[in-house]
Amino acid sequence: xxxxxxxxxxxxxxEEEEDDLDEDGMDAWERTYTDERSWESLQEDESGLLRPxxxxxxYHAQYRRRLRSLSTAxxxxxxxxxxxxxxxxxxxxxxxxxxxxxxxxxxxxxxxHVEAFIREFFDQNPLSxxxxxxxKDGVAHCLxxxxxxxxxxxxxxxxxxxxSGDSSLQNALELVHGYLDxxxxxxxxxxxxxxxSLSTCDPGDIMETIQKCKQSxxxxxxxxxAAELFICKHLCQETGGSYSVALDEGHFKELILEHAPPPPAxxxxxxxxxxxxxxxxxxxxxxxxxxxxxKEAKVGEGYICPRCKARACELPTECRICGLTLVxxxxxxxxxxxxxxxxxxxxxxxxxxxxxxxRSHRTCFGCQQSLLITGNKPGLCVACPKCKHTFCLxxxxxxxxxxxxCPGCESLRPS
Amino acid sequence: xxxxxxxxxSDDVSLVVVLVDTNPFFWATSSLSFSQFLSHVLAFLNxxxxxxxxxxxxxxxxxxxxxxxVYDSSSASHHxxxxxxxxxxxxxxxQKMEEFLIKDEKLGxxxxxxxxxxxxxxxxxxxxxxxxxxxxxTGPLHPQPxxxxxxxxxxxxxxxxxIMNSIFSAQRSMVPIDSCYVGAHNSAFLQQxxxxxxxxxxxxxxxxxxxxYLVTVFATxxxxxxxxxxxRPAGVDFRASCFCHKTTIDMGYVCSVCLxxxxxxxxxxxxxxxxxxxxxxxxxxxxxxxxxxxxx
Ligand SMILES: [Zn+2]
Ligand SMILES: [Zn+2]
Ligand SMILES: [Zn+2]
Ligand SMILES: [Zn+2]
Ligand SMILES: [Zn+2]
Ligand SMILES: [Zn+2]
Numbered sequence: 001x002x003x004x005x006x007x008x009x010x011x012x013x014x015e016e017e018e019d020d021l022d023e024d025g026m027d028a029w030e031r032t033y034t035d036e037r038s039w040e041s042l043q044e045d046e047s048g049l050l051r052p053x054x055x056x057x058x059y060h061a062q063y064r065r066r067l068r069s070l071s072t073a074x075x076x077x078x079x080x081x082x083x084x085x086x087x088x089x090x091x092x093x094x095x096x097x098x099x100x101x102x103x104x105x106x107x108x109x110x111x112x113h114v115e116a117f118i119r120e121f122f123d124q125n126p127l128s129x130x131x132x133x134x135x136k137d138g139v140a141h142c143l144x145x146x147x148x149x150x151x152x153x154x155x156x157x158x159x160x161x162x163x164s165g166d167s168s169l170q171n172a173l174e175l176v177h178g179y180l181d182x183x184x185x186x187x188x189x190x191x192x193x194x195x196x197s198l199s200t201c202d203p204g205d206i207m208e209t210i211q212k213c214k215q216s217x218x219x220x221x222x223x224x225x226a227a228e229l230f231i232c233k234h235l236c237q238e239t240g241g242s243y244s245v246a247l248d249e250g251h252f253k254e255l256i257l258e259h260a261p262p263p264p265a266x267x268x269x270x271x272x273x274x275x276x277x278x279x280x281x282x283x284x285x286x287x288x289x290x291x292x293x294x295k296e297a298k299v300g301e302g303y304i305c306p307r308c309k310a311r312a313c314e315l316p317t318e319c320r321i322c323g324l325t326l327v328x329x330x331x332x333x334x335x336x337x338x339x340x341x342x343x344x345x346x347x348x349x350x351x352x353x354x355x356x357x358x359r360s361h362r363t364c365f366g367c368q369q370s371l372l373i374t375g376n377k378p379g380l381c382v383a384c385p386k387c388k389h390t391f392c393l394x395x396x397x398x399x400x401x402x403x404x405x406c407p408g409c410e411s412l413r414p415s
Numbered sequence: 416x417x418x419x420x421x422x423x424x425s426d427d428v429s430l431v432v433v434l435v436d437t438n439p440f441f442w443a444t445s446s447l448s449f450s451q452f453l454s455h456v457l458a459f460l461n462x463x464x465x466x467x468x469x470x471x472x473x474x475x476x477x478x479x480x481x482x483x484x485v486y487d488s489s490s491a492s493h494h495x496x497x498x499x500x501x502x503x504x505x506x507x508x509x510q511k512m513e514e515f516l517i518k519d520e521k522l523g524x525x526x527x528x529x530x531x532x533x534x535x536x537x538x539x540x541x542x543x544x545x546x547x548x549x550x551x552x553t554g555p556l557h558p559q560p561x562x563x564x565x566x567x568x569x570x571x572x573x574x575x576x577x578i579m580n581s582i583f584s585a586q587r588s589m590v591p592i593d594s595c596y597v598g599a600h601n602s603a604f605l606q607q608x609x610x611x612x613x614x615x616x617x618x619x620x621x622x623x624x625x626x627x628y629l630v631t632v633f634a635t636x637x638x639x640x641x642x643x644x645x646x647r648p649a650g651v652d653f654r655a656s657c658f659c660h661k662t663t664i665d666m667g668y669v670c671s672v673c674l675x676x677x678x679x680x681x682x683x684x685x686x687x688x689x690x691x692x693x694x695x696x697x698x699x700x701x702x703x704x705x706x707x708x709x710x711x
Contacts, residue, residue, distance in 0.1 A: 336576045
């Protein structure tokens with residue numbers, strides 16, 4: 001039974017299917033050049049060399065807009081994030097994943113970006129767990145169980161690439177629902193579906209399954225690779241997720257990485273709670289004991305549950321013996337920058353830089369780069385509203401997106 | 416930085432950003448005086464520059480009230496002498512260091528002194544990482560960067576979040592943080608920094624031989640380091656400290672919304688304001704899932 005009600009997003013999807021033959025009699029290699037227009041991103045410099053266009057200012061403006069929208073959107077609920085997430089990533093490996101409109105194929109492109117997504121996800125959601133599910137030949141398989149180790153997920157996924165048969169949204173949802181329903185109430189239950197097919201081949205009524213997911217508070221999001229589907233849109237609307245269709249590889253990457261930062265906590269999705277946790281010590285090097293997770297004798301390198309003294313190989317995990325959640329403090333500290341974000345820096349217009357009090361700030365406080373562009377004219381720069389130190393645009397982005405400390409504020413003892 | 420054709424950067428060229436602890440409260444109590452310490456460090460910096468003519472050294476002073484750059488071997492070379500000669504390094508560095516110490520002391524006079532004996536490690540780490548990002552921006556070929564913390568002061572608990580942020584950023588950019596700790600007790604911050612970023616943590620037994628420790632452990636480039644037999648970490652303390660009393664605990668309660676750590680059960684989170692339901696009806700739900708999960 002085909003439940004797919006196709007809707008064209010715009011003309012683009014149609015073109016892509018038909019360009020198998022020829023457009024203006026071009027070969028495939030010619031078309032890559034016309035599609036990408038790679039020469040447009042080049043410009044000539046003073047010595048006649050070709051260089052990539054300096055779009056630093058444009059890039060910086062985009063980043064500032066992103067930062068500002070983030071800080072205004074969730075000002076009140078800013079620190080109330082759903083930091084403990086249980087996410088199932090469902091990868092559609094049906095026949096449609098073999099289509100080569102993304103190069104080299106949808107499947108290979110998905111695998112590449114899912115790998116990056118998994119790393120980013122665990123970087124930003126230290127106590128969260130993820131599992132992988134694939135759909136193939138109309139059946140959903142659980143590829144990996146819920147776990148906190150990015151390497152294990154990536155390794156398993158890379159070993160299982162290969163597509164065949166039909167896709168079934170209902171089977172996937174039923175499987176995921178079965179796993180996510182019993183998890184504790186403080187966790188955010190989420191499903192992210194990467195859907196290549198334009199149809200779904202289901203054994204029963206998918207609408208019932210969608211209602212079941214809604215009742216269990218599963219937040220389902222879908223990223224489509226072909227065209228918009230009514231059933232996917234309906235699923236996302238009902239469960240509070242987001243639905244989008246990737247236009248090209250860059251867009252797909254952007255869409256999938258949007259799911260990495262923790263979503264704002266919504267009271268009805270998860271109940272705030274205090275969770276009892278253990279902070280195990282690293283076992284003495286050279287000691288031998290049997291680990292509770294693999295049931296093997298291991299030498300050194302392990303963590304000891306503070307409550308029952310069982311040995312676990314990796315953190316974070318749950319003690320297999322007494323059920324205590326085991327984490328290390330650096331795992332928790334990874335997310336503390338969400339709690340104490342640094343204020344966006346203020347633009348410093350070139351006119352204000354000639355004021356006497358700004359005159360000494362001719363280099364970036366962070367990286368010592370000169371802030372003067374050629375001809376001793378001051379270039380664009382920004383200043384921290386708290387410590388008043390000036391920074392170059394590159395440091396501004398690095399400080400807000402990766403470092404999460406203002407080097408100026410940190411170099412002054414708070415009085 | 417851009418004067419050398421990037422082709423010449425092979426994998427044994429290093430950029431070493433050295434963070435020197437200048438905290439007067441520590442050096443007043445140390446068995447090694449600050450000037451003796453500096454002479455060990457200067458000789459060490461020279462050896463790095465002599466190992467490879469493309470090697471680069473940047474020195475950042477970690478003071479009690481401020482942090483600043485005091486030396487950069489790439490910009491110091493245009494100061495007069497054509498080739499980097501040994502006196503140039505000594506004179507430029509010592510002069511800037513003295514200016515820094517005077518400035519740092521002046522800043523301290525405005526407040527009651529002697530209360531906190533820590534130095535601003537979070538500031539100098541942040542500066543070092545910004546400098547290294549600038550190096551990454553110059554293109555795909557550049558010297559291999561690393562950070563070396565020469566620290567003696569005890570950890571400042573108020574810098575915990577900032578230092579952890581710096582450590583994670585260094586880890587993401589694959590910059591190892593090495594540490595040589597010359598203080599009395601081990602530094603948990605530096606132990607974690609070196610463990611997480613894949614650097615080396617050393618606490619020298621005999622401070623008179625500091626130069627020897629520095630040269631044997633920290634002078635080799637990252638490429639050769641893998642073939643050395645370096646001191647292994649004695650252990651890393653991964654226990655957490657609670658937000659309410661700042662005591663070290665091995666079991667505690669964590670807010671599910673903001674991950675703040677508490678040693679006792681509270682009704683409301685003091686960090687994010689969430690009101691909690693009843694204490695989690697222990698782990699019945701979790702063990703249920705365990706039973707349902709298929710054996711693989
Ligand atoms: Zn194990
Ligand atoms: Zn246990
Ligand atoms: Zn800068
Ligand atoms: Zn600041
Ligand atoms: Zn406490
Ligand atoms: Zn909280």
